[in-house]
Amino acid sequence: MNEQTIFFKNPVFVMDTATIVGPMETDGPIGKYFDKHVDDDILGQKSHELAESAFHIYTIKFLMNKAKINAEEIDLCVSGDLTDEIYGTNFAMRDLKIPFLGMYNACATFGSALITASTYVDGGYARRVICSTSSHFASAERQYRFPLEYGGQRTPLSQWTVTGCGATLLNNKFGKVRIDCATIGKVVDYGVTDANDMGAAMAPSARDTLVKHFRGTGRRADYYDLVLTGDLGEGGSRILKALMKEEGYPLGDNYSDCGILIYNRMAQKVEQGGSGAGCSSVVFNGFVYKKMMSGELKRVLLVPTGALISKTSTLQGQPIPGIAHAISFTTEG
Amino acid sequence: MNEQTIFFKNPVFVMDTATIVGPMETDGPIGKYFDKHVDDDILGQKSHELAESAFHIYTIKFLMNKAKINAEEIDLCVSGDLTDEIYGTNFAMRDLKIPFLGMYNACATFGSALITASTYVDGGYARRVICSTSSHFASAERQYRFPLEYGGQRTPLSQWTVTGCGATLLNNKFGKVRIDCATIGKVVDYGVTDANDMGAAMAPSARDTLVKHFRGTGRRADYYDLVLTGDLGEGGSRILKALMKEEGYPLGDNYSDCGILIYNRMAQKVEQGGSGAGCSSVVFNGFVYKKMMSGELKRVLLVPTGALISKTSTLQGQPIPGIAHAISFTTEG
Numbered sequence: 001m002n003e004q005t006i007f008f009k010n011p012v013f014v015m016d017t018a019t020i021v022g023p024m025e026t027d028g029p030i031g032k033y034f035d036k037h038v039d040d041d042i043l044g045q046k047s048h049e050l051a052e053s054a055f056h057i058y059t060i061k062f063l064m065n066k067a068k069i070n071a072e073e074i075d076l077c078v079s080g081d082l083t084d085e086i087y088g089t090n091f092a093m094r095d096l097k098i099p100f101l102g103m104y105n106a107c108a109t110f111g112s113a114l115i116t117a118s119t120y121v122d123g124g125y126a127r128r129v130i131c132s133t134s135s136h137f138a139s140a141e142r143q144y145r146f147p148l149e150y151g152g153q154r155t156p157l158s159q160w161t162v163t164g165c166g167a168t169l170l171n172n173k174f175g176k177v178r179i180d181c182a183t184i185g186k187v188v189d190y191g192v193t194d195a196n197d198m199g200a201a202m203a204p205s206a207r208d209t210l211v212k213h214f215r216g217t218g219r220r221a222d223y224y225d226l227v228l229t230g231d232l233g234e235g236g237s238r239i240l241k242a243l244m245k246e247e248g249y250p251l252g253d254n255y256s257d258c259g260i261l262i263y264n265r266m267a268q269k270v271e272q273g274g275s276g277a278g279c280s281s282v283v284f285n286g287f288v289y290k291k292m293m294s295g296e297l298k299r300v301l302l303v304p305t306g307a308l309i310s311k312t313s314t315l316q317g318q319p320i321p322g323i324a325h326a327i328s329f330t331t332e333g
Numbered sequence: 334m335n336e337q338t339i340f341f342k343n344p345v346f347v348m349d350t351a352t353i354v355g356p357m358e359t360d361g362p363i364g365k366y367f368d369k370h371v372d373d374d375i376l377g378q379k380s381h382e383l384a385e386s387a388f389h390i391y392t393i394k395f396l397m398n399k400a401k402i403n404a405e406e407i408d409l410c411v412s413g414d415l416t417d418e419i420y421g422t423n424f425a426m427r428d429l430k431i432p433f434l435g436m437y438n439a440c441a442t443f444g445s446a447l448i449t450a451s452t453y454v455d456g457g458y459a460r461r462v463i464c465s466t467s468s469h470f471a472s473a474e475r476q477y478r479f480p481l482e483y484g485g486q487r488t489p490l491s492q493w494t495v496t497g498c499g500a501t502l503l504n505n506k507f508g509k510v511r512i513d514c515a516t517i518g519k520v521v522d523y524g525v526t527d528a529n530d531m532g533a534a535m536a537p538s539a540r541d542t543l544v545k546h547f548r549g550t551g552r553r554a555d556y557y558d559l560v561l562t563g564d565l566g567e568g569g570s571r572i573l574k575a576l577m578k579e580e581g582y583p584l585g586d587n588y589s590d591c592g593i594l595i596y597n598r599m600a601q602k603v604e605q606g607g608s609g610a611g612c613s614s615v616v617f618n619g620f621v622y623k624k625m626m627s628g629e630l631k632r633v634l635l636v637p638t639g640a641l642i643s644k645t646s647t648l649q650g651q652p653i654p655g656i657a658h659a660i661s662f663t664t665e666g
Contacts, residue, residue: 001408004432006458047649075334076517084417085643086437090520094641094654099337099517101445104419104437112434116449123456125339143645184409184432187423308427310418312476316380321427 003216013175018063022163056092108306111325135276166281199236205322233272336549346508351396355496441639444658467498468609499614532569538655566605
């Protein structure tokens with residue numbers, strides 16, 4: 001490990017990916033890149049949490065079908081979501097019957113899952129590992145802020161939690177896209193206490209991880225075709241750009257944020273953009289992966305960002321610390 | 334991986350451990366094996382969640398002091414707890430400033446943290462990794478069941494959540510105790526819906542993981558000096574013994590449960606025994622580790638068990654699936 005960065009010695013290939021999203025994500029600018037679109041975000045379930053679980057199950061089953069692999073051939077799932085005690089993921093894993101390690105790093109969970117899964121594949125402990133994360137607008141809103149039935153007005157700095165699930169199948173043999181290195185983040189707290197302004201809460205942690213990544217690898221932002229944070233949204237991304245300029249590692253036109261890409265911010269009235277543990281997961285597994293497979297993107301740095309908030313901490317007046325992890329994908333070499 | 338079991342190729346040594354516990358755990362039969370005892374489980378904090386966080390910080394700082402290692406020399410913390418969104422751990426990691434991967438597998442989190450940390454050490458991705466988990470009676474009771482102020486009567490099948498934190502420092506160079514292999518569990522659901530009977534909810538998952546471990550390693554229970562489940566309690570352990578006999582892998586006198594060891598069940602009125610993400614963690618890092626260091630125990634199989642419950646799932650009438658992971662420790666070879 002060099003400045004928090006792990007370099008993988010053996011190939012960690014993306015064998016395939018799968019994504020399922022709800023109506024808002026389908027209507028967004030990159031809607032066509034997702035594998036499955038559902039009109040009804042409750043999926044016939046009795047609660048939004050169980051619906052999130054159903055999203056998770058469908059995504060992993062769809063991925064196994066695509067890759068022509070059955071559950072017995074998957075050594076491990078490294079997965080999580082935003083619901084208390086990762087209810088949605090636990091109940092998905094109950095149905096899938098695959099060995100399971102549960103992760104929680106808020107909306108950065110897809111990052112911690114990818115890095116952990118990569119070490120299992122690279123180290124030869126597992127042949128095939130699925131990383132998956134989901135989120136659901138309705139289960140997140142009522143858990144972190146207000147129940148939707150309350151009809152609270154959305155604040156200008158708020159973001160819209162992505163309804164969807166993305167899953168990545170990693171293995172050590174087949175694939176065009178591979179993970180070459182990754183940087184594990186630290187928790188960074190700048191004292192933001194507004195549960196409706198998560199972009200500002202997370203931007204300093206994205207800065208911290210990006211600086212460590214660039215120092216540890218000797219790379220700069222222009223090494224990559226795309227540097228993509230998880231869910232800073234419009235405001236948070238602006239903060240990050242200012243911070244990175246200050247650090248001497250400016251982010252150029254090749255920088256974007258999954259939360260910005262997924263919605264048409266003005267037309268869809270999502271304020272600062274998308275968020276949620278499913279945000280970076282569906283944007284990577286849908287949009288980015290397909291752009292890498294088609295050759296349009298060769299080197300991508302994905303930086304899932306997480307706001308470490310809970311209803312309990314919010315009610316206790318505590319600030320919202322952030323965390324971010326960085327994963328480097330390449331189709332070269 | 335063979336039948337869900339990973340065999341480590343390089344030594345994964347326990348460099349040192351640390352534990353801090355509350356008054357109930359201090360008064361229990363193995364109280365003297367814990368490093369630090371506190372009389373006041375609120376630790377001067379404004380909430381029990383922040384107190385849990387303080388337990389976590391003190392334990393890791395104490396461990397670093399014992400091992401004469403500073404925070405910069407720790408590559409990674411793989412940690413978690415039972416609070417919603419692992420509030421306690423997140424705020425500990427904010428203060429500790431060590432790269433962090435958050436885990437959540439309920440009371441089996443210490444198991445998933447140990448296995449994941451071992452792969453980082455064994456694979457050469459990290460030199461020194463801390464695994465830690467905590468729990469707190471007051472934060473758990475109000476989150477999963479009722480606020481303590483409500484004064485609800487405890488049911489005969491209930492367990493007492495351990496107040497404490499345990500941490501293990503793993504590295505690839507120094508130590509007498511090492512991890513030689515580990516088995517990653519699947520989620521198993523037998524339809525138990527009583528949030529006050531977690532032993533019954535978890536016993537089938539402990540059976541599943543133990544059977545896989547014995548099949549994958551060719552070992553039987555008598556290979557170990559001690560087979561120790563996490564927090565099945567008295568009732569859950571009885572169920573597990575019956576299930577394992579049925580499977581042809583009977584558990585003998587060398588079998589026990591951390592939840593049974595930690596309290597004097599009758600005198601301390603803890604019903605079925607201890608539970609919580611801190612239960613297996615303090616019992617291993619306190620009692621077991623010291624017995625292995627003194628030579629009284631040579632081979633130990635630790636099986637942290639988790640009840641995948643949340644307040645949301647309980648209120649929605651959902652069952653409580655279980656998960657268990659098995660980690661084999663040895664002082665031989």
